[in-house]
Amino acid sequence: MRGLFVTIEGIDGCGKTTQARLLHKRLLRDGIDTVLTHEPTDGQIGKLIQKLLKGQGEVPAKLLALLFAADRYDHVEKLIRPALQSGKIVICDRYYHSSIAYQSSMGVDEAYVKCINDFAVKPDLAILLRISAKTATARVTKRKHVQYTEQETLQTRVQQKYEQLCREGELIPIDAEGNRADVQRKIWALVSEKLSERHVHYERSAP
Ligand SMILES: Nc1ncnc2c1ncn2[C@@H]1O[C@H](COP(=O)(O)OP(=O)(O)OP(=O)(O)O)[C@@H](O)[C@H]1O
Numbered sequence: 281m282r283g284l285f286v287t288i289e290g291i292d293g294c295g296k297t298t299q300a301r302l303l304h305k306r307l308l309r310d311g312i313d314t315v316l317t318h319e320p321t322d323g324q325i326g327k328l329i330q331k332l333l334k335g336q337g338e339v340p341a342k343l344l345a346l347l348f349a350a351d352r353y354d355h356v357e358k359l360i361r362p363a364l365q366s367g368k369i370v371i372c373d374r375y376y377h378s379s380i381a382y383q384s385s386m387g388v389d390e391a392y393v394k395c396i397n398d399f400a401v402k403p404d405l406a407i408l409l410r411i412s413a414k415t416a417t418a419r420v421t422k423r424k425h426v427q428y429t430e431q432e433t434l435q436t437r438v439q440q441k442y443e444q445l446c447r448e449g450e451l452i453p454i455d456a457e458g459n460r461a462d463v464q465r466k467i468w469a470l471v472s473e474k475l476s477e478r479h480v481h482y483e484r485s486a487p
Pocket residue numbers: 290291292293294295296297298299419420456457458459460461463
């Protein structure tokens with residue numbers, strides 16, 4: 281049986297990591313074999329990307345697009361595909377929709393970004409945490425290191441790209457302006473619906 285692949289997307293500070301962890305915890309609590317992972321990864325290429333994003337100077341957008349795709353290739357082959365093949369649920373905090381939204385907002389041709397990611401396994405459920413760039417920026421400015429990708433103007437462009445992906449049916453939007461529990465409930469509604477489509481039944485009530 282193939283597992284279920286859930287990805288969580290959205291601009292910086294919208295709550296992806298918070299919600300991915302809550303969903304992971306919730307599924308584990310119900311005894312469901314679930315893997316929580318993220319991009320960029322903690323592998324060699326992922327670490328290089330993280331370092332470049334924290335750096336002072338701008339990195340050429342096309343170079344970043346290629347690095348993200350290489351990191352993702354490694355991620356898919358080593359972790360995502362094997363976990364899904366063994367029937368696990370995989371939750372991924374950012375995936376290729378991030379590349380489409382960010383790299384194309386930084387000037388890389390969208391068709392090119394899609395092409396270099398054509399190997400990527402398609403998610404069964406790709407969720408967009410929809411939030412205003414203003415709220416998200418307010419959340420991330422509390423951090424010590426502000427990445428150049430966190431500038432509000434870029435975030436607004438990225439958000440528009442994500443909205444386009446929703447219109448294309450690539451992403452399912454969720455209002456993420458509310459508190460953590462509120463957003464968690466909305467995510468759980470989508471995930472539990474997917475699970476019941478696969479005849480996985482739950483005795484416990486939603487959070
Ligand atoms: N619903 C919420 N309401 C208020 N604050 C929140 C909410 N969800 C998360 N936060 C806080 O906002 C900050 C950003 O959240 P988080 O790190 O989950 O975002 P992210 O989408 O993973 O960001 P990034 O893209 O930069 O990794 C954190 O300090 C987190 O505790």
